Amino acid sequence: MNTAVWAVTGVLFSAGLAMVVLRRQLLAMLLGLELMAAAANVGLVHQACLLSDAEALAAVAIVIAVAAAEAVVGLSLILRVLRSGRGLGAGELTQLRG
Amino acid sequence: MSPLTLLWVLPLAGAAACLLAGRFGRTAARLCALASSCAHAGACLAVIKPFIAGGGAGLIAVGGEPLAFGVSYLLAADGFSLALIGLTSFLTLVCVVSSWELEVSAAYWANFLALASALCGVFLARDLFIFYVFWEATLIPMFFIIGLWGSENRRHAAVKFFLFTFAGSVFMLLALLALVSAHHGATGVWTWDLQALKSAPLGAAGPWVFAGLLLGFGVKIPVVPLHTWLPDAHTEAPAAGSVMLAGVMLKMGLYGLIRVAFPLFATLSEAWAPWLAGLAALNAVYGALCAMAQTDLKRLIAYSSIAHLGFCLLGVLSRTDQGLAGGGLQMINHGLTTGALFLMVGFLYERAHKRGLADFGGLAVRAPWLTFFFGFSMLASIGLPGLNGFVGEFMSLSGVAHSAVPLLSVPFFAVAGVVGVTLAAAYALPAYQAVFWAPEAPQSVSGRVTDLDAREKGILWALSALMLWIGLAPQSWLTLIEPSLRGLVR
Amino acid sequence: MTPAQIPVEAWLLFAAPVAAILLGFFVMRPLAPEKTHWPILLSCAVVTAASFALTARVLAGHSFDVNFWRWAGVGKWGVDFGLRVDGPGMAVLSMVSLVGSLIHVYAAGYMKGDPGFSRFFLVFHLFFLAMIGLLTSNNFVQLYLFWELVGVASYLLVGFWFHKESARAAALKAFLVNRVGDFGFLLAVLLILAYYKVAHFHLVYVQVAGGRHEMLGVIGVLLIWAACAKSAQFPLYFWLPDAMEGPTPVSALMHAATMVTAGLFLLVRAWPLIAAVERLPHLVAAIGAVTALGAAVVAGTKKDLKRILAYSTVSHLGLMMLALGLGQVAAALFHLFTHGFFKAALFLCAGNIAHALGRSTAGVDDVGGMRKAMPVTYACFVAAALSLAGVWPLAGFYSKDAILDAAWRRGGGYAAAGLLVCAASAFYIFRMLFLIFHGKRPQQKRGGERPHEAGPAMAVPVVFLALGALAAGCLRHEISNLVLFGLKGLPMGIPGMAGALNLPGQPLLPEFDWVVFALGTGMAALGAACAYCLTMVDAGWDWRWRGGAAERVFESDFGWKIVVDKIAGGVVACARLVGNVLDKAWWDGLIEGLAASTRGLSERLSIFSAGRLNDSLWWMAAGAALLLGRTLR
Amino acid sequence: MILLPQAALAGGVLGALGLGLLRRPPALAVRALTFLAPLAALLLLPMTPAGLLPPLIAVDIKCLGWQLVIYAAALPLALRSSADDVEAALFLGVVLGMGLLTAAGNLPMLFLALEFMSLPAYLLVARAGTGEGGRRLEAAVKYFFAGALAGGLFLLGMALYYSQTHLLGPSPRPVGLLAQGGVTLMAAAALFKIGAAPLHWWLPDVYEAAVPEVTGFLSTAMKAAAVLFLMRVVQLVPSANFAPLLPWLGAAxxxxxxxxxxxxxxxxxxxxxxxxxxxxxxxxxxxAWARMGQSPVAAAAILFYLGAYAFMSNGTFGFLAATGLRTRAQLKGYARRQPGLALAFAALLFCLGGVPPTGGFVAKLLVLWQAVAAELPGPAVLAALSALISLGYYLGLVRDLYFEEPVMESPAPGGACARILVLVCAFGALALGAAPLLLKDLAGGFWR
Structure with a gap:
């Protein structure tokens, strides 16, 4: 059973990572980030229940809260990018280089 | 405030005073600079006079109360350091007087005095941290002197000078750190005191640390492969800048070798002496050959400095009494002769803004006094007996021919040295003739050259008198230098 | 003998010239430059008197050698300066001071009106002081000091008329060749100090006599090399003919009588060292013979008067070296003594002639039939010429005969060389005599005024020198005693020195030998006859053979000058290669290139950060993976 | 009581937001808050005794030292006069996050503090500064995604570490491979925050686009927090596998x-x-600190370096803010226009280059000293080489400043307050050059 949970975590995390690194769309990348956070949470919550460790469960709660905050900040930035008329593609963000 | 602390604080205070005086106009700054350099020269004499009276073997030391990081404020001066400090203060005075008429800002004088202070610090420090701080501190004033008041491509020369020396010094710093850490490993005490570090057990890292020190000092001497900063820095520096650069700053490297590197690594320096002597001999011959190929007068004198320093190094490496004393004395002599030569090229440059050998000609008619003094210094520089250049070279070479160090006793280093002496005439005389004796070339600028005025003649008389004094009666100078040197390397 | 007991004349030898020079430089030059020579002539008189007084002391057996001043001393190593007044020194010094003073008087007349008058006299007297110092120093370092000072003085004087390109080149060549010679001398002094621990002559003699012969061969060769440079012997003689660019008094004093003898004097001082190595004397003799013969032959082909005399000087110095090589110290010194007189006289006559024609130097084709115009010069020239050729009662005969006798006794090549040199020297001197004074060729009118006899200031010294050339022979016994005495009765002022050291070889001049007399005079007559036919009888000889291959051979001194030019060119090319190519282009270029390449590297690296977000994240993930991989292994 | 400084900062954040609610935020009050809060934290610092609030909070003497450095480094940005309450709140939020980081007890708290200081920082970069924000927005987006990715890595690392050691704090016993992997991932997150080589791509863009004061703040306070974060990760396990890599990574x-x-x-x-x-x-x-068994001497050296760097970096970026210069071409011959400011900037450049009489030299010396003492010759030589190359461009800047002729018309200099800041920073950096003298008794304990 233990390995199954780790397999899920691994798959989810690598999917999230792939989305962040490969996708061009900013939104998709944001989703990828959330996916990675969720994957780590799965592993954490599984282990915490096994050991019924309160501190770990508190950690899970913290992680969920932080992931949410992250999403908020991410969305606000993406909205500003949209409003400035440059579309969602990550490709156009190349003013800063060298 | 012990006299030794005064020796390096006085010029620094003078520099600050010059900057303040700069507010009230140029003459105030100049007068303040003159006052502080005279005061500094006076202080040096006050310290040296009783020292010589006491037989020149003593050692004035300042107590080393401990500071943070194992550093302790440890200054000491023996005959050798005092001689070099005397040379520094004298040449600073010469620089101040010789650039009296230049329209320069107060920062010019402040930089020279700061440089003098840092140089005195180097010659006084006995704590390696303080030694290193002063060693690098000399770079900043010289960087600004070359950069702000130099000639055409001064910017490149200033940056090259700073980076080149810094490259050597950074690896020297690593060597010092390794030394201090090794000492801490053995005794559990952090200290930077030169005497204490002699017992640092370095084991396998010993040669590497010694090589780091040699790299740091070698860049400054300069030893041939590490010398390419010198011609640019000397050529682009203002007249007074080249005097200080050639007169004293080149001696920091050799002083560092004698004071720090050799005592710390007695066995290694004995083992590597033949290789270093080979480099020194290469210095002497290579410098002379390069000087023969130059068309710019100042660049020629710069390369001749490389040759002269080769003799000093040869003398020091021979580890014999006369070799050491000869090397030490040659450092002072080179300061005087090359200082005088650079001054005169500076006077020429002030008048005609040209330095090439082909740009002049016929100066013997237009400026007879300049011809006389240039000839006098040039003869001293190529080692005419009876003038100071010969004494140093003769004793150094006699030391090398006499040396007991294996491989060094076979006289081919002496032969190379004497070849260097012979080549000296081959580069100096044709240049002298081209500038002073040859008739005016069509595109020459000799028309703008006027003869020396009283101030310039005064300086050159003082320098020539010193050259003649050392040349004919070097014994009094040797009693100042020799006792302290002998104890160092033995 | 303590320093306090040094006789006052010895101090005057130095005090007078120094005072005259200082007075001249600081007082006379600014105030009355044209009177600079007054204090200097006075100092010459004082020096001459002092040297004669000292010679009398030495003849009376009171020569001395004492250290009075520690120049530089460190631990066990030390060099002291001192005075050594002994036979060889005084023999040469007496001639030098007398001839020198006369030439100083001559120079006062010759250089009158020259813009550099005061500069000339100051340097001229500095040379005089240096020569005195050289002859009276008692150790190798002090000798080297004055040796170099003499070299510098010759540089300044040969290049006196620095507006002339040829004078500048000649001065530079003279100094550099002397410098090459000094390479040997300095190295020899260093080796002596290193292996014998002391530089003082006598202490070295004692050690050499005591059997220490370390590195003596090398030291001997180096000293000979130095002597060859200064005394213009075979390998390094080529600077002397060009040194004729200097004013005539310079040529007369330095390049005939005094400076060039310094090399020989060095060998005399170092003779115990050289004699201790059995092959070296032969080397000296061989160099002397080759130089004497070669120079005498070339002298016969030269056109310029002073160059003929220059080659003649090289030839006579070769003879002195030959005598020294054969062990005849006294003969060599005596010939040096007489040569000083007649060669200086010849030079001054040549100077007068050139002066009369209003030129600095005259060639053989500019003069002719001057007998009636300049009777005094003619008389002196004849006297000196006969003395040079070695005609019986004159001084030149006695000294040359002694050398010929030694060469004849040694036989073989030396004898042949000696005889041939007699013939050749007679040939070139009589050729000069006939061409200048008896030549039938009509005189070209140049500048209109007829050549007139030189003024009294220039004529009187020539006359005295000519008398010296005639009468110096009778002093031969005094000179040989002087050389002998000088070496025997030498009370040592220096502690730890054994009794006087006898120089190897017979110190006394050989007795009169009829066979040698006949041979010498015969060869001289043969030479004179050839000169007569080739100049007076067949007048065109001097020009017919020129322009052909023969001229190139003689002009380039049998090809030696071409070899020297190649060597000099090689050194300069090597310097330019090292200086410009190796140092500036390659090495400096390498270091500057290193700095530039780091900037270039930064250029190339910046293409990685093209600013795209995904690339950054990709690099981050890859970096983390790399880190993970490295730690999990 | 032990969280007094952090409380003061939190008060500041709420106050700034509260003022915002009043629609017309009086500019003076906002500016006072942005200045007072870090100052209050600084003053309250010495009074807070060490203590534990398990498991989340652990405050001890060393942690106070770190807080001191971080708050001092944050002060210059506090001086920036901006009427914008949101910006003030964001700034105070970032500083609060750093405060929490120093006091973090276990891993979740560490993660919380990490994100608490990062998220407002992304917005601060986007918002602070006048004029068109396009470049700043792009930089903020890059910063956000990089930061979030690092956060994700940290989470995964924490999960792995927890799964094997069942602990969320430092484990006394050596750990297995899985946990080591976790620690390495966490270290990667820390290295991202510091800006070490492979994970640095965001740094140049963010530092270039942000307003100079913000960049100064990021390069000093954020860097100090990140270094502390890395040290905390290294302390998690007795001998971390990635520790031997650090010196080479740093030097490279x-x-x-x-x-x-x-x-x-x-x-x-x-x-x-x-x-x-x-x-x-x-x-x-x-x-070097990790290799020498986390010796306090090495920690003191790093802290000193960060203190000196705070002066230097805030000074140089303050100079850019004060003078409005953007490119090296504008810098040419600036010493003739503003001699005082130029001299301060030159002094700061020499400090950054590590040229002896300055504080920068002592800082660089101490760190190199630790590297050499920890027998790390390779990295030490590489670091020396990098010091040499970096001096190349520092001297280049001084050369432009003093030796070149003024070419372009440079913008008008900023307010007096910014200029004074630059002078103070320059003086502070130079004064540290006499550290051996100044810290004679303080550091005595360490170095005796």
């Missing part, structure tokens, strides 16, 4: 940054790479 990234900075035309981007070079040196210091 310092060398890389020095080379990259050589050719930069924009001043801020050049100083960004220079800041990255110093970060590399700090990572080398942490590596």
């Amino acid at each position: 990234s310092s060398l890389f940054a020095a080379v990259m900075a050589l050719r930069q035309e924009s001043l801020q981007r050049l100083l960004a790479y220079s800041s990255m070079a110093h970060a590399g040196l700090l990572v080398l210091g942490v590596g």
